[in-house]
Amino acid sequence: MAQELAICTRGLTKQFERHIAVNNVDLEIQMGEVYGLIGPNGAGKTTLIRMLAMAEEPTTGEIYINGVRVAGYSDHFLSEDKSNSTLKRRLGYLPDDYPLYDELTVWDYLDYFARLYRLREPRRTQRLHEVLELIQLGNKRFSQISTLSRGMKQRLSLARTIIHEPILLLLDEPVSGLDPIARMQFREIIKALQEAGMTILISSHVLSDLAELCTSVGIMELGFLVESTSLQQLYQRLSRQQIFLSTLGNLEALVSEIKNHPFVEEWEVIRNKNSVRVNFTGSQADSAELLRSLVGSGIPLTDFHCTQEDLETIFLKLGHKQAS
Structure with missing residues (x-):
């Protein structure tokens, strides 16, 4: 079953001293879905996403990305594990507080990350033009990041996240603090990425955005995944x-x-x-x-x-x- 899924977790748990942030979560996300993760502050959404992004080590449980098991500490999690390194190149992770380098131009910023992901010419320049067109910042490519609006900066952060053409995108509160127009622009980009075949997990407190974007939703409470179902089934059962x-x-x-x-x-x-x-x-x-x-x-x-x-x-x- 795990081999057919973009994301599959079994008994996934994360404990910080006496606090259990994520509690025995079994999550399944089909390939090509836009999956919305919702819940109050402190429900465990960010910790769950960080574990899926391999930025946080689970206490117990297993994670499969496209059928491949993510290695843990017992499997040399912190070493240059080939399995994890390969998986990371297929992931795009946008945390809710990722810093931008204000002194760089938009082009130099994206070029820097494209080089980190070892994109070679002529593909690197081609890819920069592609993502700038997608995020509608082509006319700002030579502008310093410090001059961009908040919405533009968030779209740039998304561009950095997808520069290496990941197949799975993990977005933690990507529209937090954006005005309605900026949120609409961000939604349109997400729709385009889904149409291109990307699987997307997105957490947000703006539920109207998720209702428009998502095919399925998961609801977290106190570390537990209390609901995980298609949006259509959720409406039929509870609306x-x-x-x-x-x-x-x-x-x-x-x-x-x-x-x-x-x-x-x-x-x-x-x-x-x-x-x-x-x-x-x-x-x-x-x-x-x-x-x-x-x-x-x-x-x-x-x-x-x-x-x-x-x-x-x-x-x-x-x-x-x-x-x-």
């Missing part, structure tokens, strides 16, 4: 359907019509919008029947649309379950 209704008429008349409907679980009146939000357990056909019956009853509706609870709502709901 309630909601219907928003607005009326030109009397709100009480609208509530009177919907409150005894068999698929209306609960409702919330939003008076400043003359609207009602309903948690609805029925199918699309059932919601169409509700609409038909309201119109037939003479309710002057101005809005009737169905939606589902978003990833943030699901995460908060799961957090309450864990706490209780």
